[in-house]
Amino acid sequence: MIDGVSGGSERSDSGGRPVHRVLSFVRRSGRLDARLRRARENYGSRYLLDASAGAGSLDVRPGFSLGQSDVVRLWGSDRPLVVEIGTGQGENVVAAAQRNPETNFLAVEVYDPGVAHTMLLAGKSGLDNLRIAQVNATDLMAAIAPGTVAEVWTFFPDPWPKMRHHKRRIVQPAFADAVRGSLGEGGVWRLATDIEDYALHVHEVMDGRGDFLNQGTVTVSLPVEHVGKGNAQEAASLPHADFVESERFAGRVLTNFERKGLRSGRVIHDFTYRAV
Numbered sequence: 586m587i588d589g590v591s592g593g594s595e596r597s598d599s600g601g602r603p604v605h606r607v608l609s610f611v612r613r614s615g616r617l618d619a620r621l622r623r624a625r626e627n628y629g630s631r632y633l634l635d636a637s638a639g640a641g642s643l644d645v646r647p648g649f650s651l652g653q654s655d656v657v658r659l660w661g662s663d664r665p666l667v668v669e670i671g672t673g674q675g676e677n678v679v680a681a682a683q684r685n686p687e688t689n690f691l692a693v694e695v696y697d698p699g700v701a702h703t704m705l706l707a708g709k710s711g712l713d714n715l716r717i718a719q720v721n722a723t724d725l726m727a728a729i730a731p732g733t734v735a736e737v738w739t740f741f742p743d744p745w746p747k748m749r750h751h752k753r754r755i756v757q758p759a760f761a762d763a764v765r766g767s768l769g770e771g772g773v774w775r776l777a778t779d780i781e782d783y784a785l786h787v788h789e790v791m792d793g794r795g796d797f798l799n800q801g802t803v804t805v806s807l808p809v810e811h812v813g814k815g816n817a818q819e820a821a822s823l824p825h826a827d828f829v830e831s832e833r834f835a836g837r838v839l840t841n842f843e844r845k846g847l848r849s850g851r852v853i854h855d856f857t858y859r860a861v
C-alpha cells in the first residue's frame with residue numbers, strides 16, 4: 586500500500602520472500618455487461634494472447650516470450666509490429682489496425698471492460714492483424730526479444746497527479762530500458778499526455794538517455810519543478826525551461842480520453858523518441 590492507495594502487488598523472490606511491486610494501475614472490479622461478455626466469448630480465442638500467469642492474473646506467465654518467430658506464429662505474418670500500451674477502450678489501436686493492414690498490432694491493457702470492448706470493435710470489423718495481451722505492460726515489455734517491435738505507443742498514461750504517487754507513473758527508467766530492449770535500432774516510442782507535469786516527467790526520464798533520441802521539432806516551455814494535484818495553476822509562476830516535443834501524431838485518432846482533456850482546456854504534449 587502506498588500512501589493510502591492500494592494497487593501494489595505481492596510476489597515472491599527466489600527465496601520465497603514477498604516482494605512489493607509498485608503498479609501503474611489500480612485493479613478495478615471489471616464487471617462486464619452482457620454485450621461485453623458476449624464479445625469476450627465470441628472473440629477471446631481469436632484475439633487474446635496466452636500471456637497471463639493464470640485466470641484473473643495480470644502477471645506474465647513464467648517462460649512467456651515474444652520474438653520474431655512467435656509473431657509469425659501468432660499473427661500469421663512477419664509484418665512490422667506496433668505495440669500500444671494502455672489501449673483503454675481500444676478506439677485507437679483498432680482504428681490503426683484497420684488503416685494499416687500491412688502492420689501487426691498488439692494492444693496491452695489490464696482493464697477487463699476495455700479489453701472486451703477492444704475485442705468487440707476488432708471482431709465487428711473482422712481484423713486479423715491485431716492481438717491483445719491482458720497483462721501488466723511492464724512485465725510484457727521485458728519479455729519481448731530485442732528488435733521484435735517497430736514502434737511502441739503510450740498515449741495518455743494514467744497521470745498519477747499527486748506528488749506522492751509519481752513513482753506509479755508507467756514511464757520510468759526501468760520501463761524505458763524494457764521498451765528500448767523490444768525495439769530494433771531505428772524503432773520508435775511515441776508518447777502523449779495532457780498533463781503538463783507528466784510532460785516534464787517524460788523529459789526527465791527520456792531526454793538524457795543515450796539509447797533514445799528525441800525526434801521533436803516543436804519547442805515547448807515547461808516549469809522545471811513538479812507540482813501535485815490541485816496545484817497545477819501554481820506552475821505558471823515557477824521557473825521554466827525549453828524542451829523539444831513533437832507535432833500531434835497523425836496516426837492517433839481522437840479518443841474520448843483525449844477529447845475530455847481538450848474540452849477541459851488542457852494542452853496535449855506529443856513525444857517521439859527514436860531508438861539509437
Ligand SMILES: C[S@@+](CC[C@H](N)C(=O)[O-])C[C@H]1O[C@@H](n2cnc3c(N)ncnc32)[C@H](O)[C@@H]1O
Nearest residue numbers: 609610671672673694695721722740741840842
Ligand atoms: C488514462 S487511460 C488512457 C487509455 C487510452 N490510451 C486512451 O487514450 O483512451 C490509461 C490506460 O492504461 C492502462 N494501464 C495502466 N497501467 C498499465 C499497465 N502497467 N499495463 C497495461 N495497461 C495499463 C489503464 O488500465 C488505462 O486503461
